[in-house]
Structure formats: structure tokens, C-alpha cells
Amino acid sequence: MKISDLTGKDNYFEAFEVGQVIRHARGKTIEGLENVLITNLVMNTAQAHFNEDSMRGSQYGGRLSYGGVNFSLVMGLAMQDTGENALAELGMDNIRLLSPVVHGDTLYAYSEVLKLEEADREDAGVVIFRHYGVNQDDKLVFQGDRRMLIKRASHWADR
């Protein structure tokens, strides 16, 4: 197994420029498979995310998808283009959930390169991305920043 054969060639640290905005190719529809499964797997006890009966009469008309699932999916939709060659995720900041998401909504992702930083190792650099998630009506539902340590092609593209 040659590890560089398993990931993309155009998403090493050198490929990113501050101000660049990427529209990610895939969207995904949120259903019980994502919301209820992950909410329950992580033992989030807030029943607004898994009790349809309690939510049917609410302003949302049904279960609310858990925000942590929503933005994990947006960051997932963004992952191949931004963090496929990451050595590590370092942190997040400015996480904002801006609109409710219900079952049947479809999320799409955009990423903006906010900042490039030197890392404490020469084979990688740090990128801060701002991820945006929009729904099927193009309404912004999420935005948040993610710091990742990303391989440099100079050290990793032939390994």
C-alpha cells in the first residue's frame, strides 16, 4: 500500500489560498438514519430530536435534527476537498446554528480558506477553514471554523 495513492493529489497544504471558496459537489438529505441514529449513539437525551409525537404540534411540525449532526454532516460534505490529506483536526471555533433542520431537509456545504499558518513540523501546515452549510432553499443553516493540520505535498505526495 502506497499511502499517497489513497487520497487526492490536489488538496495538500500548498493547494490552499486565503480567500479561496470551494463549493462541495455532494449534498445529503437528513433523515432518521442520520439524526436519530447519531443523536442516540452519542446519548444526547434531548427528545426534541427523537420523539415525533412530542414535536408534531410544535412550530417545526416534527423532530428537529440535532445541530451536532447537522454540522458534522456539513463538515463531512466538505471533508474530501479540505481535510482528506489532514494529519489531524486541531480544533473548532465560532460554531453557529442559524436555522432549524428537520427530517427531509438537504444540506450542502461550502468552505472558505480563512488563514494559513506554519505548523511546528516541516511536513505539514495549518489551515483554518470556515465551513458554511445551506439547505435546499439556499438558506444558511450553519457556519463554523475548523483548524486542520494538513500534509505538504513536498513531503507526502510520493510516500
Place this chain on the structure above:
Amino acid sequence: MSDDFRARAKLSPKGHLYEDFNVGEVRIHHWGRTIAESDTLLFTTLTLSYNPLYSNRAFALAHGHSDIVVNPLLVFNTVLGLSVEDNSEIGGPFVGVGALTYRQPVYPGDTITARSTTKATRLSASNPANGIVTWLTEGFNQRDELVIDFERSNLVRLRHPPKKEAAA
């Protein structure tokens, strides 16, 4: 006494409201969670989180890890999930998360526990039925090593909201 169990039942309530939070207090959250390999594979694939460190053991080993790396967003969601009953189950909606740092990788078989320190409580002039509470939430592994920390703020309902003033 009624024969009907419903008439005799008392609700076993869950969660906390605004008045229950005091700056500086620490809550150790319930349960803990051992992360199975299937948990992180399911999470990673369902969220389309395509980095082979999270899905390919040989690839992770070739990068110096001892196993597949547990998806950091699963670590975050697990720690937040364990904190929900104490912090936000009945209070109100999420406001934001910030200052999140992943301190070290988590591997399948590791056990995560969580605790939160109340950092700030404030009332809202525009929304008198709710306050905003901010916590520092920390997640630990089975060796009590910090693996993640972050700040979270939520709207939290008041148990005793101020009575509405008569409209001027």
C-alpha cells in the same frame, strides 16, 4: 386511591433550568461511553467524512497511530451528548460552540467521560423568559487525560420568569 396508574404517577423530571446554574460549579456528567470501532465507522461514513485515518486501519498505522482514529466530531458529539441532561435538555436552543481544542487522538475501545463548569450566566433584556448560560465542557479518556475541551452557550429557560410589565 385510584386504580389507574396514570392518576397515581408522578413525573420523574429531567434536566435543569436557568436558576440551577451558578458560576464556578462543576457537574460530572452521567454514564460515560466506550467508543466502539463500529461507532466511529458508522459516524464517519454516514457523515461522508472522507479521510482514511478514520476508515482505514493500515493507513492510520502508517501514520504512527495505534488503530483507526476515532472521528474527532464523534468525540465532540459524544462529550456534548453526555452533557445534555445536566446542561440543556429542557432549557432551550443552542447558541454556539467555540474555543474547541482536540488535545489528543481517541482510539476504538477508549472510554469517554465528561464534565462541565458553569462559566457565565446572564439574563436577556429582549427575551426575559430565557437566560444564556455558558459552560466549559471537558472530555476525558479512561486514563483521565483531557481529550477535548470547548465552550458552549445555550438559551436556558427561567423557572420563574419575571412577570410581564403592563404595556405602556
